[in-house]
Amino acid sequence: MVYGFVIHTVGATLDETPNSSRVLYSKVFNYDMLDQKQNSDEQYLHNERIKRKQRIAIVARQAESMCLLSRQASGRPASDFIVHPTDEPIYLLEEDVGVFSLPPGDVFTSEKIVLWVSVFSLGFSLICDSQENLTLAECTLRTVVKYLVDSLKLLTNSSNVVLKADKIEMSLDKFMPHGQLLFLNHQATQALEKELSNSMPL
Template identity: 40%
Template sequence: MVHGFLIHTLCPVSAGSSSVCRVLYTRFFCSEPRVPLPAGLDAGTERLLQKEQMMVVARQVKSACTLSREAAGKTPPESCLPPLDEVAAVQEADCGVFRLGVGEPFQEEKTVLWLGVLSLGFSLVCEPHENLLLAEGTLRTLARHCLEHLHFLGPPGTDVLLKVDRTEVLLDRLLPHGQLLFANHRFIHSLEKEIADYMTK
């Protein structure tokens, strides 16, 4: 079971803001509280607290991706320019996984699988014993479709905020109710054709 999907920045969003990590999109598939909340909080305060908890995941992914790129001798992207080839960008993306303990920030232990495509991070928050190979395949497919159809990396780099409906369609087809799909090539081809048809509307 996948509990959440995040899209966030990995590179500075403006000059002199190298430590800034901006969450562009979040979708959770479970109704359970994502963090233990003190009693008596009003709805607005609760939302702000939960937003900060999502930033915890994004910041940890940014740190993990930075360390991975430094260890591999890669230079960080200095801009948010779109890739010339979305498929190649996803294939060459940095990828990693780490565990979140109880209370960091979820009530139960979770596994975070992340993909760093140039200046963007795509992350899945999963159950600790989820099939990570299947989750990675799904995450790469989601990232490829996001780059291909939604142009998340194009200037000014925040188009995702204007295309939430299309992002929702991708998740509903590729990750229905947070369930990873075991699918053969024919089913995936049919699914991708359906997505392509919708995106051209």
């Protein structure tokens, strides 16, 4: 089961201000468990929502650090990670994708696995339960990232992530409904992408 999905900024180098990653979009798939507790104390719900945002921010910072370390280790010049205006589809290299674990009690009460993908100045993180199929999770994350970046033009301006939050939400609901990963072949993926394009013309 997928716990959440995060889009955040990625700095240019490790020398930038520590913990500079900024969360641009986040979705927690089990939020209904909290928001539907209508009879719970209002202050308790408020505190829980704050904690949820804090957890997401921690994940974003750790994912950014892992991303920058991977870029540094790759030996590629910094210019490779600067966005160049182009309509060409993105291609993910080995150093653009990674994974790390969060032990129980570190950020969440139970162990979580975070898969991340970096595309120039943006980072995309998928927070999964420890028993999730990581191969399927990575495949899904790659597919979602390529669709969001190529179709919604998120790299044009970071504000596009905020402005197109509703379209990102619709995309996630298709590719991982209620946090459930789907086994999709190429044909099924294309069908979903076509369905999304028809339902939200840009």
